[in-house]
Amino acid sequence: MRDAPLKIGLLTHSVNPRGGVVHTLELGHALHDAGHDVTVMAPASPGQRFFRPVRCVTRLIPVDAAPRDMVAMVGSRIEAFTASIGALLETARFDVLHTHDPIGGNALANLVDAGRIEGFVRTVHHLEVFDDVQLMRWQSRGFQAARQVFCVSRLWQRMLAEDHGVGACEVRNGLQHGRFSPLRQATDAALARCLGVRTGAPVVLALGGIEARKNTVRLLQAFVLLRARWPEAQLVIAGGASLLDHAAYAREFAALAQASGLAIGPGAAIVRTGALSDEDIPSLYRLADVVAMPSLNEGFGLVTLEALASGVPIVVSRIAPFTEYLGEADAHWADPLHSASIAEALQAALTSRSPARTAAMAASAARLGATFSWAASAARHVQLYREGLHGSAAAAARSIPC
Structure with missing residues (x-):
């Protein structure tokens, strides 16, 4: 039949x-x-x-x-x-x-x-x-x-x-409906203490680890520029459990961090969490002030939907596939080949936070959630x-x- x-x-x-x-x-x-x-x-x-x-x-x-x-x-x-x-x-x-x-x-x-x-x-x-x-x-x-x-x-x-x-x-x-929410939970503060994520300073979150495809080195360059205005800002990089060998690119990232005077570790300017428990991911989004995905190559980018559903503004590359499903007002857009453009988008995301912007993100999340x-x-x-x-x-x- x-x-x-x-x-x-x-x-x-x-x-x-x-x-x-x-x-x-x-x-x-x-x-x-x-x-x-x-x-x-x-x-x-x-x-x-x-x-x-x-x-x-x-x-x-x-x-x-x-x-x-x-x-x-x-x-x-x-x-x-x-x-x-x-x-x-x-x-x-x-x-x-x-x-x-x-x-x-x-x-x-x-x-x-x-x-x-x-x-x-x-x-x-x-x-x-x-x-x-x-x-x-x-x-x-x-x-x-x-x-x-x-x-x-x-x-x-x-x-x-x-x-x-x-x-x-x-x-x-x-999008897994009901899993991601902007409503704070007790687990958020516990996760922040465990990972060494500071509260009160801008937190830039990137998921997927340190990879050339994720454009993590240029994101770090942008983060260095961002810290000229927010010297207490943190860059949190989560995930990275890949079968591919990204060791050489990770060494390039570490060398740039060292040359920029940025320490890597819990509570430091750069926090690498590695792979986290699945239960921690919704809290991780809520700890962020902006989620950055300035990728050079993506299949889709589920992170964007999850971040918006969590009430967090996103910075994404002005390339497909992001341009296929995100509207102009859904994200802060960047040229992924220029770290200054990524820095400008991060700054715009951090300075434009307001009740109206939060409401607009909620509307974007609802629209995208209905579509996907x-x-x-x-x-x-x-x-x-x-x-x-x-x-x-x-x-x-x-x-x-x-």
Whole structure:
């Protein structure tokens, strides 16, 4: 029957709090709540678990701790996924296998080549540029071999079509309603004490760790300029649990901080929290006076929706995908290639705080929250899944984005 519940396997690259992992878990929950049978699969080294509780079935694929060599790490995890899902297929049947990263994409492509499955779905959040040829080949195969390709923004939908000849369907992200709020909680002050976040001084919050893609070095340059007016300001950088190697960029960041006379540590000018408990994230937003996301490359930027829902002004790059869904008044806009522009946007966000501005942010959050819902995203996914299952091979391989 066409409308019967689907059995869906969702693959993600990690159990840690990264944007693609959050997307996978939220989509899994929404599909589960809509009555579908969902299994979320991810690699996990000994002792690892998902960073938050998962309501649907999970399958943790045993892997060793990530080695320093990226090619060895990716190759070993592709092999682990291929073997684990291949074994699972001996006793389980899936209507849809849907991966959100190249590791899962290559494993499923291996299973297609072996005749174990007919096809798979891939969501491309964004693409990286690797120096290693093998990594670039795996990245390309991870979506080129898919029966259907989805994107979370029109930017990447267009780039896949123009640069790779791949037709992708846009599927919107969602916002977990009720999780983020501007209303202060007792846990906020406790978290501030634990992390060494000062109260009474402007706090600039950046999520995602120190990465070139996140433009963290230019954000630090902007922060140095900002401290000329607010010498007690703090830059809080949260997260950073990535499989990619950002060590060289982190050293560049640390060298700039040292040259600027800025200490890094709890209570210092710069606070690096690392990965935090999922329960702490709503409080973390409320500790911020502005959330900065001057990224050079993003798939969507869920942080923007979460910050606005928390009543915190945002500074974002004037680039897609931000320009696709944020209105001019929703954010303070910056040229991500110029630290002075980022500093000006941060200053504007801090000096324009007022009851009227707070009300405007609440209106933006309500509008965006109505537009971006995980239930609607799940319904869109199911529609596209069924098209892929019941459509012709030609339709599944169409080159015009939907």
